[in-house]
Amino acid sequence: MTRRVPSNEDREVIRQAAQWLALLESAGTCEDDHPELQSWRKSSSTHERAWQKARQLRERFCGLPSGLAMSTLDRPDQGRRALLKRALGITAVVPAAWLLSRQLPLDVWRADLHTSTGELRKLPLAAGSLLQLNTDSAVNLDLGSGVVTLLRGEIALSVPGNAVLAIEAPYGRILVGRSAVCVRLNSSDCQVSVLSGSVQLGPLRGVSMDLHAGQQVRLALNGAGPIGVFDVSAPGWREGVLTAQDQALGDFLRELSRYRVGLLRWEPELENLRVTGTFRLDDTEQILSLLAASLPVEVQMRSRYWVTLRSRKAFTQKNSA
Incomplete structure (x- = not known):
């Protein structure tokens, strides 16, 4: 089983x-x-x-x-x-x-290649191909057969020239040739986003389909979902940055927490504050400091592994009482 x-x-x-x-x-x-x-x-x-x-x-x-x-x-x-x-x-x-x-x-x-929380890795492959692992990710490699098996987390794969590599995920297979793609494994599906060129998807159920640059789709047990529009500049983690464009603070912090060891919490009233900017992932504490400088929030750091963001007004009132 x-x-x-x-x-x-x-x-x-x-x-x-x-x-x-x-x-x-x-x-x-x-x-x-x-x-x-x-x-x-x-x-x-x-x-x-x-x-x-x-x-x-x-x-x-x-x-x-x-x-x-x-x-x-x-x-x-x-x-x-x-x-x-x-x-x-x-x-x-x-x-x-x-x-x-x-x-x-x-x-x-026991994966062939994995990253810890906050770690990013690059692995050059044959014929100029490049495999990148995002934070807390794991893959197995069968380079003789040209197969990368995604076990956890998120990867980016770029394949130039005439080579073709396959990404095996729990919900299907992605054939990558003369193209670049990001694949992220979620709780009940995996998201496939094409950065350049086109890839061929083989869902567990349903027919194969082509996905082109700027498109993304979710593969699940029941097959492929609808094709959506993908911002090709979004996966900034490949360059070690986290980019937000008028993004809800809650969504931004959920993404940021993937790169931090420990627990990152925030008050519910901060959820819909808006964040815009490009932040370096090699210093997540600096990111928190920048948020505190630009938004009405205070960072309460019990230790580097236990951090809470509070409303600046509520935080000030509590400490002045």
Whole structure:
């Protein structure tokens, strides 16, 4: 039986539940955290299930000797181990690591090429082709057969000349030749956006179709959705930037959070503030500072892994009371 590949959204909920647990068990908790946790839990049944599972795991592991607890972190990938230790703290890292390992299949952990949160990678391929991985992404490579299998996250592939490479995704196959394309794996579909040239799509259901520069489509289990218009300048992550043009702040922050380790939260009233600009992804804290300088928001940074954006007016009133 094939195990479902968890989506980016699934992984984010798991990570948030572990971080809530770590915060409440740390010395840094404050009176506002408990109501915010309740609000987070009530906002989605998925949040509540993740929270209950995190608590059960914490209870199961709380009696382990420290030596055995630390051995859980002894994985070949030292980067992931350090990431977990920094993000969660030692009090919660054992159940969080176990929970993550249960939720993520082994083929993702053992992928030929992967990126951690905030990491971007480029890989030159044969005949001038270029593969780029966005943050928190994973692929397998079969260059002998000319196949790139997308396991998680987002990639960009450009193929010049007469070469043809295929991208295998859970919802179909994309043939790329004399063209450039971005493919992003979501919770229940993958978005295919053509930057230049044209590609051929083979959905799981339905007939094959051609997609041209400036077009995008979503592939799902039931086939391809309607063709939409795509802004070819949108995927700025390929150049290490995040671009917004009159974008809702909530949407911008959700995208920004993909590049940050830890939890990024904001008050609901900030959701529809507008953002315009181009921001460098190699310094997400600088991005937050720029937002605070240009919008009526304050950045409350309990640590670099626990950040909340609040309304500047509400923040000032609370601190002057």
